[in-house]
Amino acid sequence: MTDNSRDGIVIIDQEYRVYEANRRFVEMLGYSFDEISRLSVRDFDELFADQQVWEDVADLSSTGMTFETRFRRKDGATFPVEVSVSATKWAGQQLVFCVCRDISERKQSEEENKKLEQQLVQAQKLEAVGRLAGGVAHDFNNMLSVILGHTEIALNQIRPENPLYEDLQEILKAADRSAGLTRQLLAFARKQTVSPKVLDLNETVASMLKMLRRLIGEDIELLWSPGHDLWPVKIDPSQIDQMLANLAVNARDAIGGVGRVTIATANVTLTGESSRDGRAIPPGDYVILTVSDTGAGISEDALDHIFEPFYTTKEVGKGTGLGLSTVFGIVKQNNGFVEVQSAAESGTIFKIYLPKCSGGTVELDEGIESLRPPRGDETVLIVEDEPAILKLGATILGRQGYTVLTAGTPNQAIQVVAEQGDAINLLITDVVMPEMNGRDLVERLREVKPDLKCLYISGYTADAIAHHGVLDEGVRFLQKPFSVLELTTRVRQVLDEDQD
Incomplete structure (x- = not known):
């Protein structure tokens, strides 16, 4: 027979026995020629009982047919094959001529392509939802800034025994919770503006343990296993807090009673590209x-969806579905993997x-x-194009003793500086505005007043002052929504520091 063929060729009789086979077929199954001659289809076709074609051997036309099955080697291992069969006659016998091709590589390639397609669809879906989430969070943060600010101002003007005091406290709590949701949306969308610091992850985690123990409750044991001589990483410390809080809550809800949560750190060096959770990690x-x-x-079905925003397996009212998507967004924003x-x-x-992080030394965190x-x-x-926020900022700072000038557009700001530039100590500007962005405005104003200090405010990251959400060097920024304490503290910090 055709021993030079790259495909295995075997002829089967009407009793399903091997009538003749070529060398390639023998090698495919790992038998000797003598052993092969004593086999029937049942011995090497794993799906024999399911293959109707073998039952219809006598009815095959000369044009034949092609189907896929799995062959079993002598050592028991199986592999996929594509079999093309056609009827033939030899020495008065009705036989079946079979060309058998090992399609293991093809199947592996098809499986890899399928995984890549699934990953692409997932990435596109997450990106689309991320853009929507970022836009919603930006507009929502503007409204929350007004609600939070005026509620704090009202609380400071009445006594605790006033019947309205408790109502205002509830408004403040609800606004704070809403602000937390927008922060999670922005983290998932990777539009959370951050100030990365070189830090020791062990120190950052250790500072969170007391809060995490309160979060998970007394019935759950929290174990902490810090790695030795841990390498520094560069990330915003608040993002570590966000990730640990979300993972701890997720673990608490999964345990639902008595159990254990373990937090650990370690160094690892990957020498070759590795696959983690279906995603490649470079060395x-x-x-x-x-x-x-x-x-x-987590069930196998749910694993494919856990990082999608608003996906949750918890009961209604028990979870927002944003916890793990927040973790995912933070990790990706910092070029990491989960x-x-x-x-x-x-x-x-x-x-x-x-x-x-190869360069830099561990930095100390500046708190309020x-x-x-x-x-x-x-x-x-x-300078703020949203009138309500402009009025709020002026009210807060005016009450703290500052002289406040306002401008609703960049062009108005340029006019104010031209008229009163010598008296102005600090510029507070929104980043995204009509006419020009905040960064361009600052450059224009510093042509007139080179020593002008600046604090940017925004509801989400903008390319004008950040790249992929990471603030440019020397940029001072305050995320909306902000409280009275956050705004006044940040203003004081910027005014007191040396001019860059």
Whole structure:
């Protein structure tokens, strides 16, 4: 027979026995010629009982047919094959001529292409939802700034025993919760403006442990296993707080009673491209933050959707579906990767890979030191195209002793500086405005007043002052919505620091 063929060729009789075979067919199955001659189709076709074609051998026309099945080797291993069969006669016998092609590589390629298509669809879906979420959060943050600011002002004007005081407190709480939701939306959309710092992940996690223990409750044990000589990473500390809080709440709800949550860190070096959670991780040095729990685990079906915003398996009212999508967005914004290992009733392990920071030293975090809004007597120019926020900013800073000038557009701001530039100590400007963006406005104004200090405010990141959400060096920024304390503290910090 055709021993030079790349395909296995076998002739089968009407009793399903091997009548003759070529060398390639023998090699495919791992038998000797003598052993092959004693086999029937049942011995090497794993799906023999399901293949109607073998039952219709006598009815095959000379044109034949093609089908896929799985062959079983002598050692028991199976592999996919494509079989083309046609009827033939030899020495008065009705036989079936079979050309058998090993399609293992084709099947593997098809499977890889299918995975890539699924990943592309998922990425496109997340990107589309992210753009929508970012836009909604931006507009919502403007409204929340007004609600939060005026509620705080009203609270400071009445006594606690006033019947309205408790109502105002409830408004403030609801606005704070809403602000938290917008922060999560922006984190998922990767439009959360951040100020990355070189930090020791062990120190950052350790500072969170007390809060996390309160978050998960007394019935759940929290174990902390810090890695030794941990490499530094560059990330906004508040994002570590966000990720740990969301993963801890997720673990608490999965446990639903008594259990254990373990947080660990470690260094890892990947020498070749690895696959984590269906995504490729390039070689390099990483710091791993691991959060594992002894909870109910995640089903295989749910694993494909856990990072989608608003996807939740919890009861109505028990979860927003934004926790894990927030984690996903933060990790991707910091060029990291997430690996999830879980099965129903087997607990869950989240591994977050953050790139090692090669340069820089660990920085100390600047917190808000006082709970009282700081005062000042400098002159501040606020530029904001949203009238309600412009009025709010002027009211807050005016009450703290500042002289406040306002402008509703960049062109108005240019006119104010031209007339009163010598008196202005600080410019507070929105980033996205008609006529020109905040960054361009600052450049124009510094042509007139080179030493002008600036604080940007915005509802979400903008390319004018940030790249992929990371603030440019030297940029001072305040995220909307902000409280009275946050605005006055940030203003005081910028005024007190040396001019860059």
